[in-house]
Amino acid sequence: MSRRPSARLLQEGQVDPNKPEAGLVAAFCAAALSTRIEDPAEVLQNAVAHGIGHAALTDNFIADAVRRLGALWAEDRISWTDVTIGTARLQSLLRQMDKGIDAGLAKRPDAPRVMLVSGVDMAHTFGPMLLAHQMRRQGISVALSLETTPGTVCEIFGKTAPDAVFLTASHCDGVETLAQLVKEVRVFNSGIPIVVGGPLLCTETDIARLIGADFATSDLEKALTLCDLRILTARKFVNP
Template sequence: MSADVSAGLEPLAHQVISVLCERQTVTSAGARQVALDYLVRACITPEPFDPAQVLDELRGYRLTLDGVIDLYIPQAAETLGLMWKSSDLDFAGVTVGALRLQALLAEAAVVTPGSSPEDGSALQALVIVPEGEQHFLGACVLAAQLRRLGCGVALSISEKPRQITTRIVCDAPDMVLISCARIAALETVSRTVKRIRSSAERMPVLALGGPLRGNADGIRDQTGVDLVTNTATDVVGFCTKRKKALSGR
């Protein structure tokens, strides 16, 4: 190979290496940046959004459906929020993007249905987004995770504490998972927990999670829940152990 040809290939080689490095970049949460960037672009583009096509594209990046639900959709939602805070995206754009992520979540959840026991022994969960909270997508991601774990799931969005208590008394779920983002909402959560504990004959496991940041032990003591966690398997495991302990009495 002549020196001229070799020199001409050097810029191309650098470009290829640069692209490959970009494809391997991973966010602090573990998402591959190139796939996350594609999903964010799909959410904010003025072009029509086809959730089935977007899901196929994401699977082309060798992503699992569980990964799309558990990692990439929440990470994309967080990115949209950061773009709004930095004025790179207006509120309408964030709203459209969130609705598109909701549609993608529904598509992925249909492809990955949960496997409930045939004997009707599946754990039943109620996922609550309290009054005044706006993070509905996170609650829907949690619901999809619980269904994959074989649980039956119902959603309560912005219901008053007395309405929630009535549902729990009537439906008797095994676990109640409350999603919260603001410290200010903990008072509402505390009132809801007190109503549940004073009204329910069959007490469910009460768990608190969501975007809320703070000392887990302090939040648990303040609200009266059984555990504070952002992991669905933690709640299911806690509930399963408690059911086994009660059945062994």
């Protein structure tokens, strides 16, 4: 049974209107755990109204709120159901904010294209969705494939022709499964750069070699540079 958060936990989410950034992470957490489904969107609208920028909201405050929910669960202060539903509600804010991105850049025929793939064992899909959101902000066209299993890469490549493949790997993803995904990508494009990132890099330092990827990093800017996509975005969008 889901344990509702305590009154004190919800009070931690109160935001000082004179200092809108103070307590904003707690405000997002409280909204995600609230019984009112409108609360997360209202916190977001209030933050925007106080001048907090798009990138700061997604990359810092909302992302930190998701991590905070995980910490609350680890501390046994909320249930797994609470953290799952709460994360999904915060994740919905990413989709809402995606609509505010200038889609024209990513839809240009010469826009850099990335296939972002996550395995079936990702506990939550917030991380890959945030990464896709960050790339779209930079004018990169992203094909996001969640809960990808070996044997489905053919279908994905039938819909897109990416310039690079980014593979997110969790602690639960097996090396053999990841290696099979990489192998299937190579069948369609043997020379395409493949970058593996995600939580698994903390324990498998040699993961790129083990699965046949070209690079291993969880730093987006470094990944874009390694795949020469930083050069493409600079040439095509900063100085078109």
